[in-house]
Amino acid sequence: MLDAQQIKNAILDSIIQEVATVLSEKSLPITDLQSATAFSELSLTSLDLAELISNLEARYEVDPFEELVAITSVVTFDDLAAAYTLSLSGQSKQPHDALSEELKAIKNQTR
Amino acid sequence: MENKKGTIVISGGSRGLGFEIASQFLEQGYAVATFSRGSTEHVTALADDPRFFWKSVDGSDYQALIEFLKEAQQRLGNIVGLVNNAAIGADGVLSTMRTSDIDRALDVNLKAQIYLSKLVSKKLLQNRDGFIINISSIMGVRGLPGVSIYSATKAAMDGMTRSLAKELGRKGIRVNSVSPGYFASDMVKDLSDDILVKIERRTPLGRLGTQSEIAKLVLFLATEGHFITGQNIVIDGGFTC
Numbered sequence: 001m002l003d004a005q006q007i008k009n010a011i012l013d014s015i016i017q018e019v020a021t022v023l024s025e026k027s028l029p030i031t032d033l034q035s036a037t038a039f040s041e042l043s044l045t046s047l048d049l050a051e052l053i054s055n056l057e058a059r060y061e062v063d064p065f066e067e068l069v070a071i072t073s074v075v076t077f078d079d080l081a082a083a084y085t086l087s088l089s090g091q092s093k094q095p096h097d098a099l100s101e102e103l104k105a106i107k108n109q110t111r
Numbered sequence: 112m113e114n115k116k117g118t119i120v121i122s123g124g125s126r127g128l129g130f131e132i133a134s135q136f137l138e139q140g141y142a143v144a145t146f147s148r149g150s151t152e153h154v155t156a157l158a159d160d161p162r163f164f165w166k167s168v169d170g171s172d173y174q175a176l177i178e179f180l181k182e183a184q185q186r187l188g189n190i191v192g193l194v195n196n197a198a199i200g201a202d203g204v205l206s207t208m209r210t211s212d213i214d215r216a217l218d219v220n221l222k223a224q225i226y227l228s229k230l231v232s233k234k235l236l237q238n239r240d241g242f243i244i245n246i247s248s249i250m251g252v253r254g255l256p257g258v259s260i261y262s263a264t265k266a267a268m269d270g271m272t273r274s275l276a277k278e279l280g281r282k283g284i285r286v287n288s289v290s291p292g293y294f295a296s297d298m299v300k301d302l303s304d305d306i307l308v309k310i311e312r313r314t315p316l317g318r319l320g321t322q323s324e325i326a327k328l329v330l331f332l333a334t335e336g337h338f339i340t341g342q343n344i345v346i347d348g349g350f351t352c
Binding site: 045050051055 | 233234236237239278279281282
């Protein structure tokens with residue numbers, strides 16, 4: 001069973017992977033991407049962020065920005081991971097089992 | 112069932128122009144997911160077509176739209192385009208209109224289309240490709256007594272077309288409006304013969320349009336208009352020129 005921190009870490013890995021892909025596609029330098037990295041430090045547009053969130057929504061099947069979290073409150077990768085962790089934790093009646101399965105699926109995904 | 116050409120979402124595709132647009136996309140090999148409030152003989156006839164999905168949905172119900180799109184994607188596969196077609200007339204002098212009629216027109220003609228655009232644009236962002244076509248009206252660019260609410264909703268859609276085109280263009284997503292003039296449909300069925308004759312007389316091409324002609328323009332923008340975005344294409348036989 002996974003606890004919230006493990007789930008958040010897995011989401012964080014996904015975010016870092018997605019951002020690295022976007023930076024690479026835009027031929028931008030991939031600096032050391034960490035949980036404390038602020039989106040404003042990177043040359044991402046708001047549309048890049050929207051695309052990232054769309055991809056994360058497709059992967060996790062939740063959209064924390066529908067009501068739960070304001071997009072303006074997301075500054076760092078950690079904030080974004082926390083938003084998805086919150087959303088995933090709140091949607092399942094059997095959080096641990098369901099999230100474990102979800103996380104397995106995520107880890108098996110290759111992009 | 113995954114369709115190679117992809118799935119087109121059409122609001123209000125159970126009858127009239129919406130169904131004509133759906134039919135033309137189906138003919139071109141696309142899958143079509145559409146919804147409306149009530150079923151029609153058209154959608155019943157297509158119930159067994161594996162490339163067609165219809166559901167009764169109130170477009171102003173955001174959660175219902177989420178469920179509809181999820182089901183559409185599961186049944187038909189990747190969503191590649193959206194045609195915002197659903198609309199109702201809201202005829203009458205504004206000062207005497209019921210507020211419930213105003214609200215209903217805003218819900219169906221505008222709110223539902225904005226919700227749908229928000230949801231489908233997420234899918235298109237994932238693909239970095241696709242299109243949104245808003246079915247507007249010449250009432251959005253020309254004034255006419257008795258249709259102020261309808262005009263307001265259509266002009267609003269055109270505004271969304273332009274801004275969304277600029278917003279999404281960098282990701283390869285095109286957004287356009289198609290503004291039909293008078294064409295043979297339920298929307299003009301209550302007009303008297305005298306009025307229809309006057310309309311034809313004021314139209315340089317001397318006749319009403321057809322649903323097929325408008326659907327062909329939509330299909331063109333979707334499949335051929337790869338360098339067209341942010342535009343409002345008027346198709347009215349020259350009525351507004």
